[in-house]
Amino acid sequence: MNYEAVIGLEIHVQLNSATKLFCDCRNRPGDQPNQNTCPICLWFPGALPKLSQEALEKATLACLALNCTVQPESAFDQKVYYYPDLPKGFQLSQHHRPLAKNGWLDILGEDKTVKRLRIHHIHMEEDVARLVHETEGRTPISLVDFNRAGTPLIEIVTEPDMRTPYDAMEFVRSLRAQLRYTGSSDCSMEQGTLRVDANISLRPRGTDALNTKVEVKNMNSIRNVADAIAYEIKRQTECLDRGEPIVLHTRLWDSEKNVTTAMRGKFFGPCIPDPSVPKIVVTDAWLQEILGRLPEMPSQKAARFLNEYGLTPDEASNMIQEQDMSDFFEAVANENLPPRKVASWMATHLIPFLKDNNQTIKDTPLTPKRFASLLFMLETDVINANAAKEVLTKLLSSDQSPEEIVEKGRFRQVSDNAELEALIDRILADHLSDVEDFRNGNAKVMGFFMGLAMKASQGTANPKLLKEILTKRLS
Amino acid sequence: MAPDIFTYKNVLPQKSTEGGVLAGKKVVIQPNMSARGWLTNAGSLALEGFIALEDATVITRLRNAGAALIGSTRMSELGFGLSDDKRTRALCGGEADIALITDTMGEVRVAAATSGFFGFKPSYGIISRFGLIGLVPSMECYGIMAKSPEDIITTIGAIAGKDENDFSMPDEKLPDFSMPEESPKTTGVAGVIKECLSTLDDTELKAFEAGLEKIEEAGLTIQEVSLENFRLFQTVHNVIGSVEASSSAGKYDGVRYGHRAAPAKNWNEMYLSSRGESFGLLMKTYLFQGAYLQFENYPAFENACRIRRRLIRDTEKLFEHIDVLALPTRRLHHDPVRAATIGETYDAFLLTLPANVTGQPSLQIPSLCLNSGADLGLQIISPRLSDARLLATGMRISSIIHGAKET
Incomplete structure (x- = not known):
């Protein structure tokens, strides 16, 4: 049968406040175990x-x-369950009266149309302790690190509005960008400060039933989220086709084997109002004050980049993911360079480089001015694209000026007709049979000659000029 | 006096501070109130050997007011019910002037009624709970027992008030205990709940009526009022109390402190056996009931919360026409010390627990409701935050009746 997936997400975000949610301990879970603890987060009598x-x-x-x-x-409740990671025997969470309701994010669907995905509510809760399982000799032991116990989380619960793994991936990307701009969280899936659980159910396409769902956890990248959902849709489709019922439970994503495995039945504990944390009363004035702290948000910024700089939606989306990169883009584009070229160079060279080296732009000596000089030389044919890539790598690790790097490293593009003609003539003379080949209609040989010529010029030849001369000589 | 009255005996109580309002007063507390360095086991094996890490706010304030803290008395497990009358004996023996007893369902008032003292449960939310090892956070509070109402007023004045360590205290104007309102004669209307009278037997009724006559002599007018759902106080307290108790006691796993059973094969077994060995039968039953309601019958808890709001509203309405409610404090045939089941415990506190449910202040006055030697105790209850007025009224009734010096 042809099924449609119904996908909702539950996303935990660890806030980066200086202290824990209910005490003055430092909010630094990674410190020496049990260093950031006090009678409150250990819940002493x-x-x-x-x-x-x-x-x-x-x-x-x-x-x-x-x-x-x-x-x-809004108010806090006690979510009751007994486990060694929970010093109170309950977790303080907002179950009955969450902090906020009825949100949304717009994403660009696979078909490039705007899709509004709704958020049911957002509530605050405290994180639990971390359990470390080790062996002491041959005895397995479990250790508890309470550094994380009581650190502040928000949980974002979406409506089941997503239909494809792509929708979910775009939602998380957009959410991450919005939240990073607020400065409330680092939102790193790798570090665990952004955790995405997906609820997935299937229904015959064209119906609007909400069937039994399966929860999938343990994805540690946005790519994983899409892969895990795609796998789960396939698994459930096979189940249904075999006539097996779907059972409500939780599955873990295994990113090495690319499968999900059953973990446990989904757990529902009671939630009773907590009498010790006073209810949170929010006044309009306070809310306005908080609202005033929001910078221009990525969704607004993307719309502006479309209008002001003529970027495509994809380019704009790439430029706004990180606030510092979007600022960098604007600074470079305002140096009188074609914005789409700036965006394209950032998206294909700069951002991947930073990602591979696990750096942010601020970790490198690259400034908008230096990057702009590089692109300017590229634009004015002083250097070619190959050379520009190499110069960029050097700009990211030294504070030499781009002009200096170009001169010293012989990156200047050769645009001298006579020099290039001589070079090409030498090559053609050495490859007479290939010339014959080309004249017999094998167009691929052009690429071969281009490669040889580039190599002979050590990458400095102006490719446009090179091609012109080659075409002329071969015809 | 036998040493086993005390859980912790302070051999070197601080010397009375000059000028402190409680200077010269000896105060005994319970081991569910944190006093730094003291054994603070809350009467339970679940806290066996637990030494308080810091002073509760109330303890800090008592010390600052110059009180001499002579120790803590043994208590019922986690302050639920009354297990003995040793606290009262500590007072009778003259070792202490004032006792702090937590009032979860009326413990301080019933203990006081049994031994002819004043017992006071203040309005909910006016004393910091920081450092109190509680069981039923929404209904319990520190109670004060003393021979004289003056000592109660001085003590409550010293310990009540905002505390930056207790965010649960409502942001409201607190009663001013510094000058109880002066009035030569007690006037006003004391309401007697019809539905409460029907729970009394003949002996109790006679004693209560004797008490009412005395407060009439003191100037109050008696008026019968109706609180149709009076019996529901018990159910509401039982349901909400056990649910909150189950949550509060969830932290007692014997790992960080308290009694820990012999090694078990996994953490779950370890919790089960440590908790199984720690709690007494009564507490276990109460916790089981609370857990059952949490996991299996949550709507019952929600209903109880709704009924509590209605009971509070109904009671507040009564105060539009009367100044205080008058009830007996204890029941002659329902001795809390002997209560072996949850039902018997709740029966013993039938008359005191309404004030815990509503959060209203209640003062137990001795020697008014007497019948053939037995003192039933007389409770007067007034609206939340009218504690100062209630204490002033109680003081005047007492002084008029007993012919003591007018204040």
């Missing part, structure tokens, strides 16, 4: 939680960035 104002503000910023309505009143 007599302890009382005190809600961090900074965490509340950062959570609120995140809600506003995701177009949610912040509720005038």
Whole structure:
């Protein structure tokens, strides 16, 4: 049968406030185990939680960035379950009265049309401790690190509006960009500060049933999210085709084997109102104050880049993912360079380089001015694209000026007709049979000659000129 | 006096601070109130050997007011019910002037009624809970027992008030205990709940009526009022109380402190056996009931919360026409010390737990409801945050009746 997938996401984001959600301990889970603990986050007898104002503000910023309505009143509940990672026997979370409701994000679907994906609500909660399983001699032991216990999270629960793995991937990309701009979280899936769980069910295409869903966890990249969902759709389709019922449960994504495996039945614990954390009352004035702290958001910025710089939606989307890169783009484009060229060079060379080296632009000596000089030389045929790539690599690791690098490294493009003609004549004379080949109609030989000529000029030949001369000589 | 009255005995209580309002007063507390360095086991094996890391806000304030903290008395497990009358004996024996007893369902008032003292449960939310090892956070609070109402007023004045360590305290104007309102004669209307009278037997009724006559002599007018759902206080307290208790006691796993059972084969077994060995039968039953409601019958809990709001509203409405409610404090045939089941425990506190459900202040006055030697105790209850007025009224009734010096 032809099925349609119904996908909803539950996304946990770790806020980067200085302290934990309910005590003054540092919010640094990675420190020496159990260093950031106190009677409150260890929940010693007599302890009382005190809600961090900074965490509340950062959570609120995140809600506003995701177009949610912040509720005038919200409250914490106790989510009851017993596990060694939970010092209280319950987790403080907002179940009955979440911080914000009814948000949305627009994404560009696979068909390049705008699709609005709704967010059901966003609530705050505390993270649990980290369990480390080791062996002591031959005895397996479990250790508990409470550094993470009580650190602030928000959970974003979407409506089941997504239909394809692509939708989900774009949603997470867009959400990550929006949240990073607020400065509330680093949103790193690799570091675990952004955790995406997907709920997936299938239904015959054309119906609007909401069938039993399966939850998939443990994806540590946006790519993984799409892969895990695609796998789960395939798995459920096969189940249904065999006539097997879908059972509500949780599955773990295995990124090495590219499969999901059953973990446990989905757990529903009771949630009872917590009497110790006072309800959160949000006034309009306070909300306005928080709203004022939002910078121009990526979605707005993308629209502006389309209008002001004439970028395509894909280019704009690439440029706005990180705030510092979008600022960098604007600074370079404003140096009187064609914006699409700037975007294309950033997207294909600069951003991948930074990603491969696990750097941000601020970790390198590259400034908008230096990058602009490089692109200017490329634009004015002082250097060719090959040379520009090499010069860029040097610009990212030294503070020499681009002009200096070009001169010293002999990157200057050879645009001297006579020099290039002599070079080509030499090559053609050495490859008479290939010349014959070309004249007999094998157009591919052109590429072969181009390659030889580039090599002979050590990459400095002006390719446009080279091609002109070659065409003339061969005809 | 036998040493086993104390959980912790302070051999060197601080010397009274000159000028402190509680200077010269000896105060005994319970081991569910954190006093730094003291054994603070809350009467439970679940906290066996637990030494408090810091002072509860109330303890800090008592020290600052110059009180001498002489120790903590043994108590019922986690403050649920009354297991013995040793606290009262500590007072009777003259070792202490004032006792702090947590009031979860009326413990401080019933203990006071049994031994002829004043017992006071303040409005919910006016005393910081920081450092209190509680069980039922939305209904329990520190209670004060003393021989004289003056000592109660001084103590509550010293310990009540905002605390930056307790964010759950509502942002509201607190009663001013510094000067109880002066009035030569007590006036006003005391409401007697019809549905409460029907729970009393003849002996109790006689004693209660004797008490009412005395407060009439003191100037109050008696008026019968109706609180149709009076019996629901018990159910509401039982349901909400056990659910909150189950959550509060969830942290007692015997790993970080408290009693830990012999090694088990996994963490779950370890929790089960440590908890199984730690809690007494009554507490276990209560926690089981709460867990059952949480996991299997959550709507019952939600209903109880709804009914609680209605009971609060109904009670507040009564106060539009009366100044205080008058009830007996304890029941002669329902001894809390002997209560072996949850039902018997709740029966013993039938008359006191409404004030815990509503969060209203309640003062137990001795020696008014007497019948053939037994003192039932008389409770007066007033609206939330009218604690100062309630204490002033109680003080005047007492002084008029007992012919003590007018204040």
